Amino acid sequence: MKKLINAPENVVKEALAGMADAHSDLIRVHYDPDYIVRADAPVQGKVGVISGGGSGHEPMHGGFVGKGMLDAACPGAVFTSPVPDQMLAATRAVSGGKGVLHVVKNYTGDVMNFEMAAELAAAEGIEVASVVTNDDVAVKDSLYTAGRRGVGVTVLLEKIAGAAAEAGADLAEVKRIAEKVNAQGRSMGMALTSCTVPHAGKPTFELPDDEMEIGIGIHGEPGRTRTKLASATEIAEMLAGPILEDLPFQSGDTVLAFVNGMGGTPLIELYLMYNELHRILKGKGITIGRRLVGSYITSLEMAGCSFTLVKLDDELTRLWDAPVHTPALRWGM
Amino acid sequence: MKKLINAPENVVKEALAGMADAHSDLIRVHYDPDYIVRADAPVQGKVGVISGGGSGHEPMHGGFVGKGMLDAACPGAVFTSPVPDQMLAATRAVSGGKGVLHVVKNYTGDVMNFEMAAELAAAEGIEVASVVTNDDVAVKDSLYTAGRRGVGVTVLLEKIAGAAAEAGADLAEVKRIAEKVNAQGRSMGMALTSCTVPHAGKPTFELPDDEMEIGIGIHGEPGRTRTKLASATEIAEMLAGPILEDLPFQSGDTVLAFVNGMGGTPLIELYLMYNELHRILKGKGITIGRRLVGSYITSLEMAGCSFTLVKLDDELTRLWDAPVHTPALRWGM
Numbered sequence: 001m002k003k004l005i006n007a008p009e010n011v012v013k014e015a016l017a018g019m020a021d022a023h024s025d026l027i028r029v030h031y032d033p034d035y036i037v038r039a040d041a042p043v044q045g046k047v048g049v050i051s052g053g054g055s056g057h058e059p060m061h062g063g064f065v066g067k068g069m070l071d072a073a074c075p076g077a078v079f080t081s082p083v084p085d086q087m088l089a090a091t092r093a094v095s096g097g098k099g100v101l102h103v104v105k106n107y108t109g110d111v112m113n114f115e116m117a118a119e120l121a122a123a124e125g126i127e128v129a130s131v132v133t134n135d136d137v138a139v140k141d142s143l144y145t146a147g148r149r150g151v152g153v154t155v156l157l158e159k160i161a162g163a164a165a166e167a168g169a170d171l172a173e174v175k176r177i178a179e180k181v182n183a184q185g186r187s188m189g190m191a192l193t194s195c196t197v198p199h200a201g202k203p204t205f206e207l208p209d210d211e212m213e214i215g216i217g218i219h220g221e222p223g224r225t226r227t228k229l230a231s232a233t234e235i236a237e238m239l240a241g242p243i244l245e246d247l248p249f250q251s252g253d254t255v256l257a258f259v260n261g262m263g264g265t266p267l268i269e270l271y272l273m274y275n276e277l278h279r280i281l282k283g284k285g286i287t288i289g290r291r292l293v294g295s296y297i298t299s300l301e302m303a304g305c306s307f308t309l310v311k312l313d314d315e316l317t318r319l320w321d322a323p324v325h326t327p328a329l330r331w332g333m
Numbered sequence: 334m335k336k337l338i339n340a341p342e343n344v345v346k347e348a349l350a351g352m353a354d355a356h357s358d359l360i361r362v363h364y365d366p367d368y369i370v371r372a373d374a375p376v377q378g379k380v381g382v383i384s385g386g387g388s389g390h391e392p393m394h395g396g397f398v399g400k401g402m403l404d405a406a407c408p409g410a411v412f413t414s415p416v417p418d419q420m421l422a423a424t425r426a427v428s429g430g431k432g433v434l435h436v437v438k439n440y441t442g443d444v445m446n447f448e449m450a451a452e453l454a455a456a457e458g459i460e461v462a463s464v465v466t467n468d469d470v471a472v473k474d475s476l477y478t479a480g481r482r483g484v485g486v487t488v489l490l491e492k493i494a495g496a497a498a499e500a501g502a503d504l505a506e507v508k509r510i511a512e513k514v515n516a517q518g519r520s521m522g523m524a525l526t527s528c529t530v531p532h533a534g535k536p537t538f539e540l541p542d543d544e545m546e547i548g549i550g551i552h553g554e555p556g557r558t559r560t561k562l563a564s565a566t567e568i569a570e571m572l573a574g575p576i577l578e579d580l581p582f583q584s585g586d587t588v589l590a591f592v593n594g595m596g597g598t599p600l601i602e603l604y605l606m607y608n609e610l611h612r613i614l615k616g617k618g619i620t621i622g623r624r625l626v627g628s629y630i631t632s633l634e635m636a637g638c639s640f641t642l643v644k645l646d647d648e649l650t651r652l653w654d655a656p657v658h659t660p661a662l663r664w665g666m
Contacts, residue, residue, distance in 0.1 A: 002525040002542070004602040004638060006564045014565075015601045018608030022626050058600040192335040209335070231339045232347075266596040266634050267391040268348045269337040275351035293355050301599050301636060305337060330664055 001201050003301075008198035012055045012075055019062055023327045026066040030093070033086040036062040037072040041094045047165040047174045048072070048094030051103040051158060052087060053110055054079040056197070057218060060155055060297045063328030069162035070103075070326070078197050078300070079219045081109030087117030091126055099127035099171035101178060103158055105150030106134040129171050131178040133157060135187045135308065137246045138215030138223050149217055152260050152308030153185035155296045156320075159329060163322035177319065181310055186243045189306030190223070190235060191216040191262060195299050214238050218262075218299045232269075236276030239307045244284065249309060251285030256320060258291070258308040263298035265305055270294065273305050290320050296328065334534050336634075341531035345388045345408055352395055356660045359399040366416070368423040369395040370405040380498040380507045381405070381427030384436035384491060385420060386443055387412040389530070390551060393488055393630045396661030402495035403436075403659070411530050411633070412552045414442030420450030424459055432460035432504035434511060436491055438483030439467040462504050464511040466490060468520045468641065470579045471548030471556050482550050485593050485641030486518035488629045489653075492662060496655035510652065514643055519576045522639030523556070523568060524549040524595060528632050547571050551595075551632045565602075569609030572640045577617065582642060584618030589653060591624070591641035596631035598638055603627065606638050623653050629661065 005011050012034070019036065020029035027036050035052075042048065051061040052074030061073035071094035076082035091100050100121065104114045111132060118128040133150030140148055161178040169177070191213045194203035204220035207213060212230070215223025230238070249255065259274045261267070274293050281288060289312045297306070310316070323332030338344050345367070352369065353362035360369050368385075375381065384394040385407030394406035404427035409415035424433045433454065437447045444465060451461040466483030473481055494511040502510070524546045527536035537553035540546060545563070548556025563571070582588065592607045594600070607626050614621060622645045630639070643649070656665030 004565050014608050015604040018604035021611045022607050022624050232337050263599040264597040271348040271351035273337050274355050275347050278354045291355050
């Protein structure tokens, strides 16, 4: 196992300590229970927006805590749901009197634990709403998931819903916008290589030198097909095709296009894949109104990429463009 | 070879096309000769700052073109110097009447070709100054280099000198500041894995499963030692030690600390390494005044990291903090 780590059991806490040191202007890290929270939390009179999930997907979610995006993030062990105690503590820490939105990716453990935390918070008088992302068109029902998995849309939703909360929207409105992003968004990913969970010490799955997995999950869950390596053009078609058919996206639509790296894929390849996606969408009469290219929802050092498309309207475009200042996403301030 | 590409000979042009599509608000890409240039170039009355080098180090340099950083970047083939024609065309394209600074990493081909371009530009009446970065303390004289290699300092220098140019400094002043960053900066890197140049089709070097290379160059040039895998704490000492001794950095200094990923290393490990560097510097009485954590000067999909430290004073801190808006670095606008 080739990693820049000390003991596998300390990876998450040591990385959190690094984040806390590097971004003390933006965030604080609370330990036991572990959560990352805006330095100025709770912001009185603002809906709190929190998320969380297993570690190993950095910068998601901790890198999205800051002004205009998340108020807090709960990191679990690598690829393991955080526990309700973390979510409850984070909910309390960001409660500014207008309620708290939980952004939950659709994995059985995350959904169950966030539900429990929401009940406990409600019992303390904190109003909680939840949105569950399930944008992965690759498979229905998978390892860890009933229904579709929550993947790339989560990143975009956290930005857009976070902007709504920052602008003063109430809880019902922030939830409505978050649900709209999820409803209008679809994703699909692929892997060239596996990744290795530190405490496992060996690759999550085996993938021969001449094969790739299309429709991979962000924890290495099986996808749709395992097939021979193909060109970037062919891979882009394999990812974009199912996304475009599913909603469906149509000629005349304007989209937010997100080309995401899985952690071990360099930026030169992501721009090359963006070029492929741009060509495909142009051919279908779909306009890329906004875009994000980079590694934002990763699977440790897995090589591969995912595409996410969200149908844009004026409301979502305005919220996407709103200022944001987090460790991983920053513009307008 | 597992990569998201089509034909190896088209990788650079296809990635450039993706960048052009994704960042048309900031940059334009010119082909044959290839260069990336600010959308509003030439900016009249401003010193132009350009750089360039082999591709495969993205986002360096093309991702640093935009307001407050580079005016243009010349990408060569992967790990191959761009040619003088590119540099000359880029120099012309950014010439706003106050001269042009060439930022050159110390590799024999880059230095020779930028010198030739500078002579050709001078013959056309464009005043050109050059700064050569040589911050890598790992080795003196290496594959492709006489003297020390130019690595991580280049990224920080381009930001700081770019800010000076944006603020209206003249050519001599921008050059002075650039030389100061190089003089006050030192770097060292390491690799857990090799990378594969697309047209080579096989790894640049072989590194057994239980070994790493300390002092690696950004093209996979040999470092100081090849040794058994070690902990993050030990690796951080192996990188920080030679950097701190070389200048030397001293108790009471304030530094800009840059923890860079080589392309295949995930962010969770970079934050863990930042935590180690923070601990080491604290122990030496050195304050991290500013920092950058991420993959900014990469070696395709190589796994590994590098540390760069630059001694800060008020002038450099102010220029680092100045607004920047490029594809890869953005703040304050």
